[in-house]
Amino acid sequence: MxxxxxxxxxxxxxxxxxxxxxxxxxxxGLDRARAMxxxxxxxxxxxxxxxxxxxxxxxxxxxxxxxYLFIILTATGVLxxxxxxxxxxxxxxxxxxxxxxxxxxxxxxxxxxxAAHLMVISVFLHMCRVFYTAAYKAPREMNWLVGVVLMLxxxxxxxxxxxxxxxxxxxxxxxxxxxxxxYAPVIGEQVRxxxxxxxxxxxxxxxxxxxxxxxxxxxxxxxLAGLHIWRVRKDGGLARPDEGPRSAVEEFSGExxxxxxxxxxxxxxxxxxxxxxxxxxxxxxxxxxxxxxxLVLGLAVLAVILALAVLFDAPLEGPANPVxxxxxxxxxxxxxxxxxxxxxxxxxxxxxxxGGLVAALLLLPYLDRSPxxxxxxxxxxxxxATTIFTVIVVTLVVLTVIGSVFRGPNWAWQLPWAVTQSVx
Amino acid sequence: xxxxxxxxxxPAVQRRRFLALLxxxxxxxxxxxxSAVAAVRFLIPNVLYEPSSRIRLGKPDQxxxxxxxxxxxxxxxxxKGNSYRALSAICTHLGCTVNRVASGEGxxxxxxxxxxxxxxxxxxxxxxxPLYWRVLALTKDGRLLVDLNEQTxxxxxxxV
Ligand code: HEM
Ligand code: FES
Numbered sequence: 001m002x003x004x005x006x007x008x009x010x011x012x013x014x015x016x017x018x019x020x021x022x023x024x025x026x027x028x029g030l031d032r033a034r035a036m037x038x039x040x041x042x043x044x045x046x047x048x049x050x051x052x053x054x055x056x057x058x059x060x061x062x063x064x065x066x067x068y069l070f071i072i073l074t075a076t077g078v079l080x081x082x083x084x085x086x087x088x089x090x091x092x093x094x095x096x097x098x099x100x101x102x103x104x105x106x107x108x109x110x111x112x113x114x115a116a117h118l119m120v121i122s123v124f125l126h127m128c129r130v131f132y133t134a135a136y137k138a139p140r141e142m143n144w145l146v147g148v149v150l151m152l153x154x155x156x157x158x159x160x161x162x163x164x165x166x167x168x169x170x171x172x173x174x175x176x177x178x179x180x181x182x183y184a185p186v187i188g189e190q191v192r193x194x195x196x197x198x199x200x201x202x203x204x205x206x207x208x209x210x211x212x213x214x215x216x217x218x219x220x221x222x223x224l225a226g227l228h229i230w231r232v233r234k235d236g237g238l239a240r241p242d243e244g245p246r247s248a249v250e251e252f253s254g255e256x257x258x259x260x261x262x263x264x265x266x267x268x269x270x271x272x273x274x275x276x277x278x279x280x281x282x283x284x285x286x287x288x289x290x291x292x293x294x295l296v297l298g299l300a301v302l303a304v305i306l307a308l309a310v311l312f313d314a315p316l317e318g319p320a321n322p323v324x325x326x327x328x329x330x331x332x333x334x335x336x337x338x339x340x341x342x343x344x345x346x347x348x349x350x351x352x353x354x355g356g357l358v359a360a361l362l363l364l365p366y367l368d369r370s371p372x373x374x375x376x377x378x379x380x381x382x383x384x385a386t387t388i389f390t391v392i393v394v395t396l397v398v399l400t401v402i403g404s405v406f407r408g409p410n411w412a413w414q415l416p417w418a419v420t421q422s423v424x
Numbered sequence: 425x426x427x428x429x430x431x432x433x434x435p436a437v438q439r440r441r442f443l444a445l446l447x448x449x450x451x452x453x454x455x456x457x458x459s460a461v462a463a464v465r466f467l468i469p470n471v472l473y474e475p476s477s478r479i480r481l482g483k484p485d486q487x488x489x490x491x492x493x494x495x496x497x498x499x500x501x502x503x504k505g506n507s508y509r510a511l512s513a514i515c516t517h518l519g520c521t522v523n524r525v526a527s528g529e530g531x532x533x534x535x536x537x538x539x540x541x542x543x544x545x546x547x548x549x550x551x552x553x554p555l556y557w558r559v560l561a562l563t564k565d566g567r568l569l570v571d572l573n574e575q576t577x578x579x580x581x582x583x584v
Binding site: 175176179180183193194197198199200202203204323324325327328329339342343344345346347349409410411412 | 464468469472473474495496498517519520521534535536537550551552
């Protein structure tokens with residue numbers, strides 16, 4: 001053990017080691033802070049972090065879990081790309097190859113699929129936690145907006161990936177999903193046409209979805225997630241009840257900032273920091289306290305995904321058959337709440353309700369300007385807001401569950417355990 | 425362009441600065457807008473490699489009286505004596521294939537339960553539009569030709 005330590009010290013101090021590690025393994029408080037600031041990989045963290053932000057109940061780790069799932073998706077996705085050809089004659093066979101002819105292919109495919117589903121769930125839950133702790137209020141309005149865009153991108157990523165296996169499930173889910181998009185007023189039909197690159201789901205749709213899925217959308221998510229997490233730090237760390245009201249204007253004017261500490265260490269230009277209004281005793285250094293928790297959460301997420309991937313295989317139905325829709329033809333599960341509504345009225349389910357929800361989410365931090373309840377779960381001051389939000393979330397979840405498991409052939413009500421009779 | 429001294433704010437300089445700013449921003453705006461328009465236009469395909477929408481079928485008398493469902497094309501050929509019509513079986517709701525109800529009069533979509541009458545009009549369910557009637561024609565060699573993109577009215581018959 002001691003020898004290993006000595007060896008590591010030697011490596012650090014050798015000319016090569018020193019050129020790689022600026023600080024070396026940090027042992028003093030100052031070095032710990034320096035390590036965070038000077039490393040490319042760590043510098044998105046603050047050097048010191050409030051104790052409250054480290055408590056598991058503050059965030060439930062959901063934002064970070066979303067990020068880890070995204071990283072797992074990128075890693076497994078890039079590997080899958082080595083075998084996958086986005087052509088209607090090959091795509092389905094590639095999937096079969098991955099399952100039967102490629103070492104670890106099935107597990108990688110499973111990981112990718114389950115991580116995608118979980119990411120939709122964890123991003124949604126993360127949004128709920130941000131809402132319930134009023135963390136979207138000033139000065140974090142903009143970061144909430146970035147978050148809403150990230151959630152839309154996550155849904156779109158998942159939707160574009162859904163088509164790629166080119167099986168019956170993929171083909172009809174995307175046909176139904178694209179037709180829901182076609183209901184948008186004025187531009188709906190054009191959007192559908194451009195998205196599919198034609199009138200029906202075929203080769204042009206496949207290559208378009210593929211390009212979006214492996215290039216454009218992951219790049220957008222990576223860049224916005226970077227912005228999002230950087231903003232968390234620049235907005236003063238995670239929302240806390242004791243930080244007092246601050247506006248975005250103050251944030252940059254440099255006024256009203258108590259100069260109780262020096263911030264040169266954090267290389268901040270404007271003097272305002274993670275610690276405004278906080279006492280130094282409330283803080284601990286990010287190295288190792290934050291990093292350790294991040295590592296544990298990362299391993300936990302990976303463990304869950306691996307377990308799911310080993311236990312459950314991602315579905316693959318028969319090859320896509322454009323003339324034989326399955327009955328019922330269902331969109332991907334996270335759109336089934338919408339499809340359930342669309343089954344009653346295309347205009348309401350396809351246009352008014354989803355459009356209204358997205359608009360409401362985007363406007364939320366600007367409509368709800370009261371400063372109360374920040375950083376507190378289900379604060380009493382926000383009973384109305386909490387109630388409205390909960391009603392919407394519960395409705396959405398109930399509709400999604402109904403659409404997913406209570407709808408059988410002919411979209412008729414069916415108990416989940418009833419044997420589905422395929423009516424083809 | 426000459427750089428005017430800081431703080432020089434004679435009208436001539438102000439005008440020059442304004443014009444320079446205007447030209448500069450106009451150039452930026454023009455570049456961004458035209459690139460964006462070109463990129464969007466690029467994404468709208470001019471040529472589609474979808475199967476042709478005009479399909480040659482058999483001779484008219486190969487179709488029995490009543491309805492014949494052409495599964496591959498998702499279209500019903502309806503014959504009444506020597507008049508023919510073609511009805512698309514693609515549900516106008518979300519694109520499932522409709523079935524003819526057993527009694528023969530009307531159609532039913534299994535996906536979300538839309539019902540259509542014999543003329544394709546919606547009688548119940550979420551479908552927002554009637555089923556599409558397709559244009560039928562005769563080829564030179566006397567076979568039926570259906571166009572799966574062209575729309576027509578339910579009272580237009582092809583009389584052979
Ligand atoms: C790809 C999706 C997303 C990723 C990777 C992500 C990542 C993160 C991370 C790592 C944090 C730090 C704290 C935490 O773990 O909770 C955070 C905070 C935050 N997120 Fe997200 N997020 C995503 C989507 C969203 C969405 C959908 C919203 C809201 C609509 C949102 C709004 C916020 C806000 C306002 C904060 C600051 C919370 C506070 O100060 O307490 N994010 N996000
Ligand atoms: S697709 Fe026919 S009723 Fe929905």
